[in-house]
Amino acid sequence: MKFAEMDSKSLNDYREGLLKRYEDFKSQKLKYDMSRGKPCSEQLDLSMGMMDISDYKSCDGIDCRNYGGLDGLVEAKQLFSEILEANPDEIIIGGNSALNMIYDTIARAMSFGVLGSEIPWGKLPKVKFLCPSPGYDRHFAICEHFGIEMIVVDMKSDGPDMDVVEKLVGEDESIKGIMCVPKYSNPDGITYSDDTVDRLARMKTKAKDFRIFWDNAYVIHHLFGNGDNLKNIMKSCKDSGNEDRVFVYASTSKISFPGSGVASMAASEANVSRIKKNLSVQMIGPDKMNQLRHVRFFKNMQNIEAHMRKHAEILEPKFLAVLDTLNAELSGKEIAWWNKPNGGYFISLNTLDGCAKEVVAMTAEAGVIMTPAGATFPYGNDPRDRNIRISPSLPSVEELEKAMEIFCICIQIASINKLLLKK
């Protein structure tokens, strides 16, 4: 039954029962961490085979144990060119983190501008980025760190609200970028439609040096069915004559090892050439031994896809446990709305307005740590205080069932508190 249609007495009585269940859970002193999209150890075990490597000679005879290789091994660029659907000449191999490559790209843009900049972004009176929200908190943290003003753009079911995006970038020269997780978006699990990709690629931007930061973190991280298809934005940008517009990022953090994987970016050859000039001052080059481990283990796209199916087999029951509990506890009550993503690492849930912070605080008191409410919005400020990110990967199915039951109890209590105030 819809909570909004219940009278005060019924709501009060219902809350009594919920509070009893809540206190019971609290007394169990549970400790579950669902705050980040951390793979579980069974997932990490899948890649241990890559440690069995006996020689470290690259395909072109380089001793990968020694210095050199600014932008990565030939075979690593080949492999990432398949993952990112770009030419090997459009690929730069990085260290262990795509996020670090995004940070570096923005840091360089602030100090030196990007290809086509007349002035380093950091010397402009104001730099703004569009931030489709809810989104990835670490993207927002980088922008905030560099004093980039973040403009919230609503996420729709097929990506950011493109009418708003087109209008803003078309009239404001200080808007220099947009932050996108285009596939299985963090946290909504939305994949941008072909039309959204094309509109981003071809839209007129007032800033000549506008850049799309295309964090394709979940590029092959399917869960259910055949997964979603994402249109190749580099191709769309080329077709629209805007080939320098996009920086694409991905890593093996959630394919092999978080923190010990290989990251990569793709961009037009002109962008790559400019970035490499900067990189030659910044570093000697990323870890080639680790690149070789990855290339020898995965070999090609077909093997990576088979490997990702093993990840999905571990993750699917966890996502289903979350979804089943949400359905069982909350459906029909019209106090929470959530998605069922086809891939990625998150389930995004919206409560009634003004309830998210209270819910996350309550679950924490009962031993279930969720991502802080607000984290999915720029400046940690969810204007409607309703979005909560659920990360099912780390706990076991049994832990998830318990954690989600607590979570649902808290949502119901907070919703009743809210509704009673209005009555």
Add this chain to the structure above:
Amino acid sequence: MKFAEMDSKSLNDYREGLLKRYEDFKSQKLKYDMSRGKPCSEQLDLSMGMMDISDYKSCDGIDCRNYGGLDGLVEAKQLFSEILEANPDEIIIGGNSALNMIYDTIARAMSFGVLGSEIPWGKLPKVKFLCPSPGYDRHFAICEHFGIEMIVVDMKSDGPDMDVVEKLVGEDESIKGIMCVPKYSNPDGITYSDDTVDRLARMKTKAKDFRIFWDNAYVIHHLFGNGDNLKNIMKSCKDSGNEDRVFVYASTSKISFPGSGVASMAASEANVSRIKKNLSVQMIGPDKMNQLRHVRFFKNMQNIEAHMRKHAEILEPKFLAVLDTLNAELSGKEIAWWNKPNGGYFISLNTLDGCAKEVVAMTAEAGVIMTPAGATFPYGNDPRDRNIRISPSLPSVEELEKAMEIFCICIQIASINKLLLKK
């Protein structure tokens, strides 16, 4: 015999003989690379045992394969605290490159300032660094990249000319830093004296946020005898009440694997705390699996020292081959002066003024690639065109003997050319 005391006819005749030897070498179409301080493969073999690791749990139970660990594993900080002679709380573990950590430190200083800065360095009309020269070309490249004006300070036998350093930093507020390789300096192989260290630590600086960049790249890279001792600058800075003045860097690039080693920096706890705040936006954390490999393999300082003696056993004959050839070919002629370092990776040689570029071009034509002349000075500009860096680590002893013979022939020819012009 001293070349300067020979008459023109004798010099001409002597040159004839040299030119014949030079042409003979040229016809052999040799290809030796002595341009960088690259370890040879026998050195890299010394550390292969670190790959035999079966579990990746840290001492405090962290699964090193997963996310987390912004500033490094407890045991990695412990090991580097021994190498860098600092407390574990003063240590930050980085990725695979100390140079990258230096770049990042300066990039952050430009964008955000350092602890105690009133304004980011990049917003000041002018930032200057003192650059003891000859020095490390990649340090100079970073400064040039960020538009930092480099002021050459002469290197003396006990470190930079401290009278000049003290005078300059005492009167010019725009001087924000000094670039030092304090032990077995690149390229001179000089170790700073205790007095130099103390004067750097206690000198009055006009800039309140002045920093010493202490790139201790060869901290335990001894060659002959017991090696040199370098006074602990962090302690000197503390004793002088300037504990926030110094950033210390080192890595295992020339202990384990160049490009796949572990880098680290040490600084006061206040500095570390500020840097970690920035790092938390920049990255999730460096590769913990690689940290654990290193810690498990090296275990403690005693083992590292034993390991470094194995490196020295490989390198000593190479350095001696270079020194012996220089002695045999050049001594007494007063056309070149060089050092015999107790450690590090380089031998630095000065020709007569105005000969270095010609010598390096001539050796290249005969197939021996040296570090470009001028590279050891800011902006690639050696004002006296006389310094050449010799890197004996990569070629074999036989190759070095040949390469050095060619080098000495070229020095003699260039010197005679020079002397004949004057006559």
